[in-house]
Amino acid sequence: MEVKHLQKITIEINGEHKKFKIDPSIMLSDLLRENGYFGVKIGCRNGDCGVCTILLDGKTVKSCILYAAQAHERRVTTIEGLGDPLGIPHIIQQAFAETGAVQCGYCTPGMILSTLELLEKNLNPSDQEIKDALDGILCRCTGYVKIFDAVKLSAERLRGEN
Amino acid sequence: MTDKPSKFEGKVVAKNVLKVDAIKLAMGKPAYTADYMPPGLLHVKILNSPHAHAKITKIDVSKAEALPGVHGVLYHANTPKIIRTTAGQGYPEPSPYDDYMFDTKVRFVGDRVAAVAAETMRIAEKACELIEVEYEILPAILDFEKSRDPGAPVIHDEEEAHVPIPVFYDPKNNHMAHVDFEVGSIEKGIEEADVVIERTVYTQYSQHTPMEPHVTLAYPDDGRIIIRTSTQVPFHARRITAQTLGIPVRKIRVIKPRIGGGFGAKQEVLNEDIAALFVIRTNRPVILELSREEEFVSSRTRHPMRSRIKVGAKKDGTITVLDLEVLSNTGAYGSQGLTVMSNAGSKTLPLYKCDNVRFVGDTVYTNMPVGGAYRGYGATQSYFALETVMDEIAEKIGMDPIELRYKNHIQVGETSPVFKALGEGKEGVDQTIGSCELTECIRLGAEEINWGEPRETSEEHIKRGVGMCILMQGSSIPQIDMGAAYAKINDDGSFNLHVGATDLGTGSDTVLSQIFAEQLDIPLEDVIIYSSDTDMTPFDVGAYASSTTYLSGEAVRKAAEIIKQVIIKVAAEMMNEKKENLECQNKTIFNPDNDNSVTFGEIAKYSLYEHNQFQISSTASHVSTVSPPPFSAHFADVEVDTQTGKVKVIKYVAAVDCGTAIHPKLAEGQTEGSVLNGISYALTEEMLFNDKGKVVNPNFRQYKIYSTKDMFELKTILVPSYEPTGPFGAKSVSEISINGPLPAIANAIYDAVGVLLLYSPFTAEKVLKAIKEKEKT
Numbered sequence: 001m002e003v004k005h006l007q008k009i010t011i012e013i014n015g016e017h018k019k020f021k022i023d024p025s026i027m028l029s030d031l032l033r034e035n036g037y038f039g040v041k042i043g044c045r046n047g048d049c050g051v052c053t054i055l056l057d058g059k060t061v062k063s064c065i066l067y068a069a070q071a072h073e074r075r076v077t078t079i080e081g082l083g084d085p086l087g088i089p090h091i092i093q094q095a096f097a098e099t100g101a102v103q104c105g106y107c108t109p110g111m112i113l114s115t116l117e118l119l120e121k122n123l124n125p126s127d128q129e130i131k132d133a134l135d136g137i138l139c140r141c142t143g144y145v146k147i148f149d150a151v152k153l154s155a156e157r158l159r160g161e162n
Numbered sequence: 163m164t165d166k167p168s169k170f171e172g173k174v175v176a177k178n179v180l181k182v183d184a185i186k187l188a189m190g191k192p193a194y195t196a197d198y199m200p201p202g203l204l205h206v207k208i209l210n211s212p213h214a215h216a217k218i219t220k221i222d223v224s225k226a227e228a229l230p231g232v233h234g235v236l237y238h239a240n241t242p243k244i245i246r247t248t249a250g251q252g253y254p255e256p257s258p259y260d261d262y263m264f265d266t267k268v269r270f271v272g273d274r275v276a277a278v279a280a281e282t283m284r285i286a287e288k289a290c291e292l293i294e295v296e297y298e299i300l301p302a303i304l305d306f307e308k309s310r311d312p313g314a315p316v317i318h319d320e321e322e323a324h325v326p327i328p329v330f331y332d333p334k335n336n337h338m339a340h341v342d343f344e345v346g347s348i349e350k351g352i353e354e355a356d357v358v359i360e361r362t363v364y365t366q367y368s369q370h371t372p373m374e375p376h377v378t379l380a381y382p383d384d385g386r387i388i389i390r391t392s393t394q395v396p397f398h399a400r401r402i403t404a405q406t407l408g409i410p411v412r413k414i415r416v417i418k419p420r421i422g423g424g425f426g427a428k429q430e431v432l433n434e435d436i437a438a439l440f441v442i443r444t445n446r447p448v449i450l451e452l453s454r455e456e457e458f459v460s461s462r463t464r465h466p467m468r469s470r471i472k473v474g475a476k477k478d479g480t481i482t483v484l485d486l487e488v489l490s491n492t493g494a495y496g497s498q499g500l501t502v503m504s505n506a507g508s509k510t511l512p513l514y515k516c517d518n519v520r521f522v523g524d525t526v527y528t529n530m531p532v533g534g535a536y537r538g539y540g541a542t543q544s545y546f547a548l549e550t551v552m553d554e555i556a557e558k559i560g561m562d563p564i565e566l567r568y569k570n571h572i573q574v575g576e577t578s579p580v581f582k583a584l585g586e587g588k589e590g591v592d593q594t595i596g597s598c599e600l601t602e603c604i605r606l607g608a609e610e611i612n613w614g615e616p617r618e619t620s621e622e623h624i625k626r627g628v629g630m631c632i633l634m635q636g637s638s639i640p641q642i643d644m645g646a647a648y649a650k651i652n653d654d655g656s657f658n659l660h661v662g663a664t665d666l667g668t669g670s671d672t673v674l675s676q677i678f679a680e681q682l683d684i685p686l687e688d689v690i691i692y693s694s695d696t697d698m699t700p701f702d703v704g705a706y707a708s709s710t711t712y713l714s715g716e717a718v719r720k721a722a723e724i725i726k727q728v729i730i731k732v733a734a735e736m737m738n739e740k741k742e743n744l745e746c747q748n749k750t751i752f753n754p755d756n757d758n759s760v761t762f763g764e765i766a767k768y769s770l771y772e773h774n775q776f777q778i779s780s781t782a783s784h785v786s787t788v789s790p791p792p793f794s795a796h797f798a799d800v801e802v803d804t805q806t807g808k809v810k811v812i813k814y815v816a817a818v819d820c821g822t823a824i825h826p827k828l829a830e831g832q833t834e835g836s837v838l839n840g841i842s843y844a845l846t847e848e849m850l851f852n853d854k855g856k857v858v859n860p861n862f863r864q865y866k867i868y869s870t871k872d873m874f875e876l877k878t879i880l881v882p883s884y885e886p887t888g889p890f891g892a893k894s895v896s897e898i899s900i901n902g903p904l905p906a907i908a909n910a911i912y913d914a915v916g917v918l919l920l921y922s923p924f925t926a927e928k929v930l931k932a933i934k935e936k937e938k939t
Contacts (some may be wrong), residue, residue, distance in 0.1 A: 041373070
């Protein structure tokens with residue numbers, strides 16, 4: 001077996017401080033999946049499809065093109081970090097489920113985290129702002145129509161309407 | 163414009179219930195093949211051919227085997243050599259057996275040479291580099307119109323190549339399939355016509371790009387192999403894997419967990435054999451995940467086609483002749499090559515009433531990536547020809563394109579000779595249309611797009627155009643496909659429903675639960691569905707041919723009805739009543755005359771614990787004698803920039819008759835997803851090759867599928883009919899709408915700038931070139 005120099009890092013994942021000894025070449029998406037954050041999906045390993053999207057210090061990033069070491073002493077939010085740990089979904093997760101925005105579900109975590117980033121800044125996004133916020137995450141199932149519906153429903157509910 | 167009300171009003175059916183797996187998936191719970199990592203997992207990497215056509219003269223795997231961390235290398239000399247097809251179709255398959263697990267010959271860039279299992283992916287990749295292969299390079303066929311030229315290299319020279327059903331097959335001439343029929347007389351049809359238009363169009367190589375590439379995880383289980391895999395066809399995957407390895411079917415259990423999209427790519431038994439054989443050889447769990455590049459290059463594609471069509475009509479719009487000839491490129495292997503080509507005729511030609519119809523279909527081998535099932539299944543390719551020529555006919559006789567369609571489309575109570583003439587590797591099945599709201603689809607779609615209204619553009623060099631087309635598909639393969647369901651009651655009156663049917667993200671677990679609940683008059687929450695596990699669920703052919711809602715749905719409806727009758731019988735015994743006097747409503751069996759009643763929970767407990775004990779259960783299977791077509795009318799409103807050639811969709815409308823939409827939102831979602839896939843197929847998606855047959859754009863940067871920023875107004879209108887042979891009136895919906903964008907956008911571009919594109923996709927370069935050429939003339 002190859003002998004590797006292991007690097008010690010700490011990452012705050014979904015509010016918990018986690019310590020890892022990592023091979024410095026491991027990508028963040030792989031580290032997260034290996035540690036049970038399966039909501040981080042792999043679709044291209046090139047940063048092209050966006051299904052590995054997570055929040056790093058509150059901003060969406062593609063975790064398949066970031067080294068895990070780049071998350072050292074930073075704050076990661078994965079889809080598992082949304083909603084109540086007892087299984088009650090976040091408003092955005094519920095809205096995606098209700099509107100038919102979840103078909104195969106593979107792009108859904110990335111879409112939801114991008115929606116969260118958008119709505120934390122702007123609770124009244126225009127159609128164009130929604131398109132811009134979700135650009136970079138590909139979905140082959142929905143034609144995006146129901147995903148836009150989900151973002152709008154989420155915004156309404158977060159504004160206290162509907 | 164909103165959806166029209168359902169003709170079937172149910173309590174659970176035709177309602178937008180919460181999709182049964184949506185919350186779990188939205189919360190990112192582990193649900194997919196790779197979301198399970200058993201300890202000791204080995205990673206598999208496949209070594210693919212760098213050559214389009216070559217003999218492997220020598221292969222040395224010793225250095226790879228010696229690399230620390232490598233647990234095995236598979237290649238032609240140490241694996242079973244059993245000829246088979248990877249096409250996940252019913253048995254015996256209508257696809258040729260022209261493929262081995264590993265062969266001494268490679269037939270396209272990306273063909274399998276060897277596979278390595280190792281402790282890590284990196285070691286497996288390193289080991290692949292250490293495999294020494296010597297090739298004798300053979301001349302390759304990269305142009306499918308030259309496959310049958312005299313002296314062309316023979317791609318399948320292996321003696322064993324054959325089709326397991328009695329159909330035409332001539333591999334010595336690279337001629338993989340041939341089908342033809344003629345009804346009436348083409349000559350007579352042409353004579354009767356006032357206008358005859360003939361045209362040839364070409365469609366390109368494209369790939370399904372499910373967001374989850376093919377992935378298979380297999381592990382040993384007490385002398386058996388459990389294969390957890392992203393498949394559309396778990397039962398065919400079990401059968402074909404057993405066949406490939408020469409082991410009994412009973413040794414294998416296939417489980418389909420949640421999968422990240424299929425679109426036909428996963429109707430192929432691609433990687434299960436390698437994963438299973440490594441389990442046998444290593445007794446360790448193994449995972450084989452294709453990279454995105456491998457998904458493009460080595461998995462499956464949409465068969466490129468040349469469609470040559472001749473249509474004749476009288477001045478009054480009566481169609482007198484339909485003559486379609488297709489040449490399909492199946493690539494290096496014949497997977498689904500016969501049936502995709504047949505469907506190019508069988509799913510298009512019955513749409514129009516016509517006495518004189520001919521279809522000639524040929525499929526040829528090339529040294530190019532392998533064709534396979536792809537949503538639309540051949541119809542997508544040939545609708546381009548049919549529906550653009552219909553517009554030209556309309557123009558020639560001075561008729562509105564929608565009037566031409568109103569006048570000629572098939573209606574309820576009518577039939578087409580094509581249904582009988584063209585089947586799936588055999589004769590088709592005669593059928594009369596039992597439901598059709600196509601006229602209403604055209605009317606409502608035209609209203610939504612403001613058909614015939616003048617349109618403005620912002621700048622002089624931008625031209626605007628509108629185009630339309632009409633479509634049909636099928637619902638299951640009649641007298642071939644079978645779906646089955648099993649149900650049992652639990653103590654509390656809830657039910658387990660086990661189905662072989664395969665949910666690809668389409669929502670079939672939800673739709674089938676709704677059908678079961680509706681038939682039994684119970685709330686959806688009382689149905690616990692479990693699907694697609696060859697040990698635990700009854701058989702189903704799987705998710706293809708637009709069959710699940712219609713076919714598996716009817717099996718589920720029957721299972722619900724049978725278990726209801728058993729429940730009533732037990733209730734009659736408990737109540738000391740005649741069962742004829744009893745009714746079933748709201749989880750209760752009661753006698754309306756005397757108010758005697760027992761609940762499902764009481765009945766379940768009685769039968770499980772008290773008297774004459776037995777498990778109340780039911781099993782039902784369904785095979786359809788017909789394949790009722792869904793219908794659709796599509797409308798595209800586009801802008802064409804005459805300076806750049808760029809085509810921009812402004813608005814797109816799809817009006818769909820899928821019978822009863824069991825779950826309207828899911829039906830809309832199927833339509834929207836299909837339409838968008840069809841639009842990027844029409845405008846941007848194309849696999850490009852170098853002169854050695856290698857794909858040069860196997861990634862999403864260079865192979866453009868639509869993203870949110872590309873979106874326009876996309877409108878679905880459901881126009882329900884009631885299909886008498888479907889569960890609660892349902893027909894299929896998943897495939898039909900991918901067929902529309904190519905012709906609708908071609909017609910819209912013609913309307914805008916007066917040029918008709920003959921080669922898809924309609925990139926800016928092609929459109930601009932066509933505009934320039936037109937300006938010259």
